[in-house]
Amino acid sequence: MSEHPSTPAPRRPLTPRERRERRRIRRRRLLIRRCLIVLVGVLLVLAIVGILSGIVRLASGGGQSAGGLTDSQPASSAQSAPPAALSFAGVETAPLQVQTEGLSGYQALYPDLYVPAVPGQWKSPVTKTVYLTFDGGPGEQTQQLLDALAAENVKATFFLSNRDPQAAPMIRAIYEAGHVCAVGPSSEDVETLFASVDAYLDDFYAMWQLIQAQTGGHCAPFFRFPGGSDSTQGGSEIRAAVQREMLRRGFYYYDWDIDSGDAAGNSGTQIYAAVTGGMSRDGNMPLFHETAAAIEQLPRILAYGEENGYTFLPLDGTLDPSTFLREGVGRETFFSTVAGNPNFTLSDENQTRFADRLQVSSAGPSTAASA
Numbered sequence: 223m224s225e226h227p228s229t230p231a232p233r234r235p236l237t238p239r240e241r242r243e244r245r246r247i248r249r250r251r252l253l254i255r256r257c258l259i260v261l262v263g264v265l266l267v268l269a270i271v272g273i274l275s276g277i278v279r280l281a282s283g284g285g286q287s288a289g290g291l292t293d294s295q296p297a298s299s300a301q302s303a304p305p306a307a308l309s310f311a312g313v314e315t316a317p318l319q320v321q322t323e324g325l326s327g328y329q330a331l332y333p334d335l336y337v338p339a340v341p342g343q344w345k346s347p348v349t350k351t352v353y354l355t356f357d358g359g360p361g362e363q364t365q366q367l368l369d370a371l372a373a374e375n376v377k378a379t380f381f382l383s384n385r386d387p388q389a390a391p392m393i394r395a396i397y398e399a400g401h402v403c404a405v406g407p408s409s410e411d412v413e414t415l416f417a418s419v420d421a422y423l424d425d426f427y428a429m430w431q432l433i434q435a436q437t438g439g440h441c442a443p444f445f446r447f448p449g450g451s452d453s454t455q456g457g458s459e460i461r462a463a464v465q466r467e468m469l470r471r472g473f474y475y476y477d478w479d480i481d482s483g484d485a486a487g488n489s490g491t492q493i494y495a496a497v498t499g500g501m502s503r504d505g506n507m508p509l510f511h512e513t514a515a516a517i518e519q520l521p522r523i524l525a526y527g528e529e530n531g532y533t534f535l536p537l538d539g540t541l542d543p544s545t546f547l548r549e550g551v552g553r554e555t556f557f558s559t560v561a562g563n564p565n566f567t568l569s570d571e572n573q574t575r576f577a578d579r580l581q582v583s584s585a586g587p588s589t590a591a592s593a
Contacts, residue, residue: 354379474556
């Protein structure tokens with residue numbers, strides 16, 4: 223007798239209670255699946271936001287850097303080495319010779335505001351060497367300017383004046399990119415700034431401290447006056463007194479010999495013509511500001527320099543300031559103060575060029591110096 227496979231018994235119909243339980247289980251599984259999908263989506267969004275935030279912080283120089291710095295920390299522990307410009311690399315230096323005891327009045331203010339060392343002798347600029355300088359800032363255009371310089375691997379000098387605490391990370395970014403940071407023309411009203419020597423020192427010291435904190439103590443030993451050293455805004459007597467006091471402390475000042483005209487509203491074409499024309503006439507130090515027109519023309523100016531054999535360098539503290547000083551109170555005060563001063567020695571070329579000025583200054587105070 224053959225065996226036949228057994229026929230499975232028919233399923234028992236589900237009771238209403240069992241059907242309700244199965245529907246409840248299916249709904250629970252569907253809910254869990256939807257929750258997992260939402261959770262994964264939220265985690266992906268948070269990850270993307272975190273990555274974008276990190277990119278923004280790195281681009282703006284804020285937040286925590288690779289070296290572990292926060293915005294409130296000075297850059298003394300930064301991984302990048304300080305620009306060679308501030309160490310007078312390859313140049314003989316000497317300690318500043320200055321009396322710091324028994325002082326009174328404004329000379330007694332800010333006992334830490336002194337340059338520790340000075341170059342043994344300033345040098346004259348080398349032909350076809352250009353020192354790009356940018357006044358003001360840091361500001362909204364600074365990162366774009368840094369990007370333009372980095373694209374051509376060019377270093378520059380920034381004369382800074384923005385004391386807003388929010389600008390501090392950008393000062394650090396300028397320094398860590400290898401540029402030189404110096405105290406620039408103050409953003410204060412000129413009449414207020416030169417109301418007295420004390421007022422000028424108060425303003426200068428605030429900016430100097432901020433740069434020192436963000437560069438690990440590498441603020442440059444030179445600076446720039448608003449309007450240049452030859453300006454008489456605010457009164458020539460106070461300006462001359464300020465210039466003498468800053469030189470006494472070891473700080474010296476640079477003007478410029480090429481004006482881009484960007485602050486006056488020159489067009490891009492005019493800026494390019496002014497700078498390249500000045501370079502072709504052996505100018506060495508263009509004056510720029512952080513303007514959109516100047517930044518737009520910078521790649522063209524750098525390309526012109528490369529095509530014509532120019533070298534672009536930051537100021538290194540050893541360049542003779544008298545090369546760039548324009549006729550006026552700043553120049554006269556400079557010569558009357560530097561003549562016979564053991565801390566400063568003009569380049570050989572400028573000792574010959576300005577021999578008459580130096581002899582007059584060493585014989586007695588000039589009109590500008592005695593004012």
